[in-house]
Amino acid sequence: MSVVPVPSAFEARSNAAFKAILWSLARPGLVHEMPESGMAQIVEALIDRECAVHCTSPELAHLAHNTGALMVAPELADHVFADDVPVTLLDCLRRGSDLHPDDGATLIAHAELTKGARLRMTGPGIDGAVEVMIGGLPGGFWQRRAQVMRYPMGFEILLVDGARILGVPRSTVVEVL
Amino acid sequence: MTLQALTKPWEPMSYGFLDGSAKREIRRKMIKAIAVPGCQMPYASREVPMARGWGTGGLQVSLTLVNPAMRVKVIDQGADDSVNAASIRRFIARVAGTPTTMNTLEADLIQSRHRIPEEVLREDQVLVLQVPNPEPLRPVQPNMSIARQMHADADYGRMWLQLYEQIVRSGRVMQGASYPSLVHGRHVMTPSPIPRWDVPKLHMAKHLTILSAGREKRIFAVPPFTRVEPLVFSDVPYKVEDHAELTCHRSGTRGYLMNEIPQDDGSSLFEVSDSEWGVKAIRRRDGEDVALGETWYKNGKMPS
Numbered sequence: 001m002s003v004v005p006v007p008s009a010f011e012a013r014s015n016a017a018f019k020a021i022l023w024s025l026a027r028p029g030l031v032h033e034m035p036e037s038g039m040a041q042i043v044e045a046l047i048d049r050e051c052a053v054h055c056t057s058p059e060l061a062h063l064a065h066n067t068g069a070l071m072v073a074p075e076l077a078d079h080v081f082a083d084d085v086p087v088t089l090l091d092c093l094r095r096g097s098d099l100h101p102d103d104g105a106t107l108i109a110h111a112e113l114t115k116g117a118r119l120r121m122t123g124p125g126i127d128g129a130v131e132v133m134i135g136g137l138p139g140g141f142w143q144r145r146a147q148v149m150r151y152p153m154g155f156e157i158l159l160v161d162g163a164r165i166l167g168v169p170r171s172t173v174v175e176v177l
Numbered sequence: 178m179t180l181q182a183l184t185k186p187w188e189p190m191s192y193g194f195l196d197g198s199a200k201r202e203i204r205r206k207m208i209k210a211i212a213v214p215g216c217q218m219p220y221a222s223r224e225v226p227m228a229r230g231w232g233t234g235g236l237q238v239s240l241t242l243v244n245p246a247m248r249v250k251v252i253d254q255g256a257d258d259s260v261n262a263a264s265i266r267r268f269i270a271r272v273a274g275t276p277t278t279m280n281t282l283e284a285d286l287i288q289s290r291h292r293i294p295e296e297v298l299r300e301d302q303v304l305v306l307q308v309p310n311p312e313p314l315r316p317v318q319p320n321m322s323i324a325r326q327m328h329a330d331a332d333y334g335r336m337w338l339q340l341y342e343q344i345v346r347s348g349r350v351m352q353g354a355s356y357p358s359l360v361h362g363r364h365v366m367t368p369s370p371i372p373r374w375d376v377p378k379l380h381m382a383k384h385l386t387i388l389s390a391g392r393e394k395r396i397f398a399v400p401p402f403t404r405v406e407p408l409v410f411s412d413v414p415y416k417v418e419d420h421a422e423l424t425c426h427r428s429g430t431r432g433y434l435m436n437e438i439p440q441d442d443g444s445s446l447f448e449v450s451d452s453e454w455g456v457k458a459i460r461r462r463d464g465e466d467v468a469l470g471e472t473w474y475k476n477g478k479m480p481s
Contacts, residue, residue, distance in 0.1 A: 010185070022242075025212060025400075066178070098329035101218075102218040151363065156209075
C-alpha cells in the first residue's frame, strides 16, 4: 500500500519561500513572489541550529533563536536579518575567503522594490543588463558594497518588500544611474 | 517556551524523504553555489536509500526542490527508461507525490546523469546533474587541499598543460567527457561527465543548472545567462563529437548525439542517445501529433 505524501503547511511554505529565494539569486534584478509577507518564512526555510544569526527585530530574533541558531553580532553571523541597513553594516559582514567563498554572509534587508534609486545590474543570471528601482537603502550603499567585496569573496543581499523579494548575489555588478 | 513549541505533529515520513535540517543545509549551500558560479561548495550529503555514486547528490538536490506541483523527469545517459533513471524517478514520485514525465518539454525539474536533453530548456526549468567527480584538478593535483588553494588562486596552468600534453601525444584533445570549463571567467569546473557535445548547451543557457556530487559532498551551480567556456587554445578550436552526419537507425533522426551499437559483421548502427527525442520522432513519423521542441543543435551544428 502506498500513500501519497502531502507536505505540511510548514514544509509547503518553506519550499515555496526557498523557490523564491533560489530564483531571485539565479535571476538577480527580477522581482519574485514569496508565499507570504515578511522575513519569517526565510528564517523557516534557511535557519536552524547550524547557523549563526543576527536579527535587528526582536520578533524575528525570537523566531530564529527558537530554531536553535546562535544569536551573534553581525560580524560573526552567517545570516543577518536587518530592518534598516546602515552603510557601516556592510563593512563588518562576513565575506568568506578565497578558499571558502561559501563562508560569506547572507544579508536579508527590507527595501522598497520598484521605486527609488535607479540601478543597472549585470552579471551571471542577467540577460545582458537589467534596470531596477530600489529605495529605502541609505546613500552610498551600492558603492560601499562594491568597495568591500572582492570576488569570489563577498556576501549575498536579499531585499524583501512585503511578499516580494529581489536578490543581489556577489557576482552581480551594480551601477547607480 | 513550552514543550508543545518544540515538537511538531507526528508524520510517518518527512515529505520528500529528507529531514528538515538536511533540506535547510542544502538550501543554504545552493544559495552560495549560485552566487559563486562554478565554485564547489562543501555540504553534508546525507544518507539516502541508494548507494553513493548512484546519483545521491542529484537526488538530494531534487528532493529539496520538489513539491507536489513539480513534474519530474530523470535521465540516465540520455535514456529515461534505464534502471537508474526509472528507480530514481519512482523514488521521487513515491516520497514526494510528484507527477513524472519523460517529455523534456513538460518537465519542471530534470535530474540527469551525464546528458543534457537535445531540446532547449526553458528559463523556468531546473537541470540537476549528478556528478561522480566534482574536482577538475584531480588528474593534475590529487591533494584536495592544494586543489582548493589552486581554485582560490585561479591557478589553472596545469589544466592547460594537461590539454597541451594530450595534443602533443595524440594530435588532439583526448578529453571525451567532463571537459573542464571556465565558468563566469573565474572558476574551472567539471560539467559532470556530459559529452563534449553537451558543454556548449550550458553557455548562456536560459535554465538553471545545479551539479551535485553526493559521494564527494560538493555542490556547484551554473545560473542562467552565465558564461561557460571550455578550456581551449586559440589555435586549436573546441570540437564536439563527430556525430553531425549520423542517422538514428530506429527513428531516422539526424544530427544529434548517438549511441554506437556494434554489429556482428564489424559495422555499427547508431541510435539517438536522448531516448525521449527518439521516441517522439518515431511517434511523429507514425502520424501522431507530437510536439517536438526546438533543439540546441540545428542540422548537427550548434549555432554560435
